[in-house]
Amino acid sequence: MTAPVIALVGATGAVGTVMIDIMNTRSSVPWGEIRLIASARSAGKKINVRGQELTVVELSPEAFDGVDIAMFDVPDEVSKEWAPIAAERGAIAIDNSGAFRMDADVPLVVPEVNADQIDNRPRGIISNPNCTTLSMMASLGALHREFELKELVVSSYQAASGAGQSGIDRLYAEISALAGKEAGVAAGDVAEALAAAGLSAEDSPFPAPLVLNVVPWAGSLKDDGWSSEELKVRNEARKILGIPDLKVSATCVRVPVVTTHSLAVHAVFAREVTVEAAHKIFSEQPTIVLVDDPAAQKFPTPADVVGEDPTYVGRVRQALDFPNTLDFFVCGDNLRKGAALNTYEVAEELAKRL
């Protein structure tokens, strides 16, 4: 068997850059060729991957010739057009956009939860979940196998980088605008202080100031006041876990954190759960780090998880008033497990099968 050829579409973007970092540090698969693909604007750029200097090639149908696996980290509309083209040319597309996630003919895969779904891909496309959903999937998947998940109430604490590089830039700019004047900026005058520093609200990817604030909104408006992000958490969790009638309520809130999404999770199961049993399950998962010792002031915080592959779980408590219910807090790097890492883990799974 010849070593498989992998392509990375969107190689020069924020997630693409993390992806290359991941390929440089995870050597489990010796790819036959690594092909970097991007828009015409970035074509010709040279990037070092696994010790070789590679030249970025322009996105075209021919760019997929000979490719076994094509990972896509591009906007929805680019994926929508080009993932099927890659599949037609014989590649298996792994797509990190929202274009195909709820397509019944496209599996939505988190390897440690539903790796078996990888083989069921009639369109030649596999989808990668939304970063907020992904942050809690390893922990919920592990608990579901043991206790059967029935209901989920989650509140998110989402990082600025979930809105891309412009989100990161904006948060840094807002902090800089307050620098040196913090003590003089009354807590409620954030918007005025940002305007005075020349940061217009219109230029922000967020609908309100993010520094010294939290914003209960992510994504676009859907029916009945729900945000697209909240519906993704619900619908994708159902599909990944294979529980079509899972009850879910999510509230998605942006917080002034650069990277790593956190979630407060209230999970109701069919069978009796204990903190001890949950701790044991979490400890046994290779992609989960359990940090749960409040007596020693140890619990996960997003700043501790940036750049980490596993998701971190802590504050595990048995609900006092709800039977078979756990409350816990989970942090996952939204650029790694939430995006690039999960996509690459799917590619690794596929490589085993080629």
Next chain:
Amino acid sequence: MTAPVIALVGATGAVGTVMIDIMNTRSSVPWGEIRLIASARSAGKKINVRGQELTVVELSPEAFDGVDIAMFDVPDEVSKEWAPIAAERGAIAIDNSGAFRMDADVPLVVPEVNADQIDNRPRGIISNPNCTTLSMMASLGALHREFELKELVVSSYQAASGAGQSGIDRLYAEISALAGKEAGVAAGDVAEALAAAGLSAEDSPFPAPLVLNVVPWAGSLKDDGWSSEELKVRNEARKILGIPDLKVSATCVRVPVVTTHSLAVHAVFAREVTVEAAHKIFSEQPTIVLVDDPAAQKFPTPADVVGEDPTYVGRVRQALDFPNTLDFFVCGDNLRKGAALNTYEVAEELAKRL
């Protein structure tokens, strides 16, 4: 009837200062005398209240002589000792500490929810709820009257000032420490950057960096991994609403916001609820401002609510998978409605009865 005499114990503290601001702007009660009381260290200080220059007197049993209502904004142990002394001297004590909140002989009052409880005070003491609980009480009380509350799952986004002036100072210091270096501080190096700027972790009132982070902890450790703050939310909500078997799960998280606590609330009722009915109820409450128009990107954020008396409610959604259930987001200034304002509103209610 002579005008009642009111005393403020802890007049020079963070909440005491807000209290004086509130007394200066709310003129409904023409107090006979306003007496400012503090520790020996602050005695003799002069503070302008309602156009008079008042001299702070030292806390002593005699300081309560002739006082009708004594508001306490001091640490638990000070309240525990001195509120009963004030009551013995004939004053009604309104205490904002945690000392008496769960005492069966002390009512826990939010005037717009359970004003009737004010008259049932065998110890001569009335308690003011914890600021996190208070932020959601006006909205939950109004919904409960109509729909009968059964279950509550809440996640908090709590401001630094909930930890007092040292919390505010620490957050500002952490922002200053990053000033000008933000772009150079990788998202995960916050702790190192703070240490390099001379801000030691040991000096912080928070168990982890708060800038560019969220910390899933507030208060002290209680049984089975619960924080004192989470148990307060549960136990105080039950007592205030008069629902001893209310099912509650709370996760309390500190966020890098100076002032105003926010909560994501999932509330299950006995009767059918609609967004329309909830909007109508919220709109009719004088102490609630409804800000709920996501199409126009309008929802409450804590920065908009600082210094405001009402609590702000938005993101009201009918749960998709849970019957009789609303999800919503609420913001309340933790120093005003969360502390000083509610205490003063109780005093105003008492004044009507004197």
